[in-house]
Amino acid sequence: MEFSTWRSVSIISFTILAFLGSGYSQQAPRYSFLNQAAEAPAISYYDYIIIGGGTAGCPLAATLSQNHKVLLLERGDAPYGNKNVSNMVNFPDTLQDTSPTSPAQRFVSEDGVINSRARVLGGGSCLNAGFYTRASPNYVREAGWDGRLANESYEWVEKIVAFEPTMPQWQTALKEGLLEVGVTPFNGFTYDHEFGTKIGGTIFDSDGNRHTAADLLEYANPEGLTVLLHARVSRILFKVKGRSRPQAFGVIFWDQNGRKHKAYLNKGTDNEIILSAGALGSPQLLILSGIGSRDQLEALNITVVLDQPMVGQGMSDNPMNAIFVPSPNPVATTLIQVVGITKFGCFIEGASGSNFVVSGSNSEGAPGRNFGMFSPQTGQLATVPPKERTPEAIARAVEAMNSLQEYHFQGGFILEKTRGPLSTGFLKLNNQNIDENPSVTFNYFKEPADLERCVRGIEAIERIIKSPGFSNFTYSDVQMGTLLNISTHFPVNTLPRSSEDTRSPEQYCRDTVMTIWHYHGGCQVGQVVDLDYKVIGTDALRVVDGSTFRFSPGTNPQATVMMLGRYMGIKIQNERFARQEAKRKNNS
């Protein structure tokens, strides 16, 4: 049967659930404590200086501001008023914006996978796909966290940023498919991490508006907090003379006019500098400040403050492989809402809908034709192996997209994320420039178990696509063959694969690996920081963010990153009060 005929037959009974870009963008809240770095004095003093206003940094600053003078330094702008950040349908726009003022800073790992890091108040929670889900009680225990305080901290976060999603039919079909292939039981809507299939939370509300870690600043005490935007911290300052351990006492930061500022800790042994610059930013800044392996520091002409070879080690990025499933029926735009937590070590999730604009660019200058979350324009180019994902290859994919018909864009992606992962790599600096990305190697699939999990994940996706529950949103094999034949240069991967593709499942995993942006490590607990997140071998310095993780928490990390910011804020306050109380007792 002619492709377009059966398409128009089946389209009739369907309602289009697609969200349309409403043009809505959140109004800037009148946070009295939000300022530009250029307006800051050349020298200032605080009890806590937090570097990085990201997913962990914002909840941490809001909490510490209750009783102390806190400075939060963020290199990016505020997220408010930027529709690319605020609207769910604009998800790909930020990632494809590679300008120096973009909230997303693109980086390419040495593995060749194109990736992205945040440069905006609210951090990765302003760029991400919104899925909100907690770590398992097991993960919480193994991290050494107090389970009750962790739960209270999750709840504190959830009151502001987490929502129950409305479930368009495509996500419901994915859920049904997961259950039919045995990813059971169905756990309903829950933030909890349990085997089976569930509907998770989302930081997008029912209008598709994003709520971010920056919104957690609503909890802040305005008297206690100063947030500086466009404040690029280039160095942490240490006192070394006459001490057995270097003690952090200040930072150097630069404003958007290129002016240098210094912020120091107030006198008092309890005051601290806390690094929350993320998995790339935190190890980078430690090294720039003289904490790293002696060899690397000397090669960069950086004075050694502490020889710490573990800084920048243990970098991991969970491999993600995704399959585009063309749909005969229209689909709503959704990011991630359903997850299958399998017993074989991978998580299966999906995102649906895409954007087809004939002009190649819509009225608002948005990307035009794209595959939503997995558009080649955002760097998610999986049809060629990682090291071949050059700007020319991206241009060829975009060109190929321009020759497709509108119906080719109709569908969704089912992805699998490898749990853990077990494979690790490392981060190195190429130079002393804080604005440049460090060089990072993730060593995807170096450990055979990661590869095995990927292969099983792809097999499960294949079964889901063929399951009765998913049938409304996929073509039969015969029809799919025709569809693929129409477009041999299809710019995204689909199943079934072409008969000419003789790659082993393992090679397929390696060749089509992408990122789900859950990279972590570089300042791991037990290696660079202790169980209290204090930098081992130093005083008055901690790291609190995703760089401290050994494994990615839950199915998706942001809930736990925000939780950790709140959790450590409470812990730091409690410890401080306990010390003061002990001192008071001693004196009386």
Ligand SMILES: Cc1cc2nc3c(=O)[nH]c(=O)nc-3n(C[C@H](O)[C@H](O)[C@H](O)COP(=O)(O)OP(=O)(O)OC[C@H]3O[C@@H](n4cnc5c(N)ncnc54)[C@H](O)[C@@H]3O)c2cc1C
């Ligand atoms: C595209 C994308 C999609 C994702 N999807 C999901 C999802 O659906 N669900 C989920 O749970 N997770 C998702 N994640 C992952 C999650 O968002 C991150 O793991 C999390 O945001 C990391 O938080 P962090 O606090 O460690 O770092 P960040 O949030 O990146 O915070 C670091 C902050 O420090 C600032 N900074 C860095 N260096 C300096 C410096 N020298 N001076 C001043 N400031 C500095 C940065 O600008 C940034 O704001 C996604 C991530 C991305 C990028």
Ligand SMILES: *[C@@H]1O[C@H](CO)[C@@H](O)[C@H](O)[C@H]1NC(C)=O
């Ligand atoms: C939004 O994204 C588009 C596409 O990447 C970009 O051209 C535009 O400048 C961005 N707008 C804002 C306000 O950042």
Ligand SMILES: *[C@@H]1O[C@H](CO)[C@@H](O)[C@H](O)[C@H]1NC(C)=O
């Ligand atoms: C934390 O909450 C989870 C459910 O979200 C529960 O399973 C766990 O027992 C709780 N932990 C504690 C210590 O209360």
Ligand SMILES: *[C@@H]1O[C@H](CO)[C@@H](O)[C@H](O)[C@H]1NC(C)=O
């Ligand atoms: C380090 O300093 C030496 C001597 O000043 C110089 O030759 C070298 O280029 C510098 N290296 C770097 C990486 O800046």
Ligand SMILES: *[C@@H]1O[C@H](CO)[C@@H](O)[C@H](O)[C@H]1NC(C)=O
């Ligand atoms: C497919 O769509 C039709 C029409 O909306 C609906 O009646 C049917 O239940 C759907 N099938 C499945 C398996 O969800």
Ligand SMILES: *[C@@H]1O[C@H](CO)[C@@H](O)[C@H](O)[C@H]1NC(C)=O
């Ligand atoms: C694919 O296209 C070729 C040439 O146009 C045609 O001969 C072949 O029958 C097509 N295959 C399918 C499965 O439609």
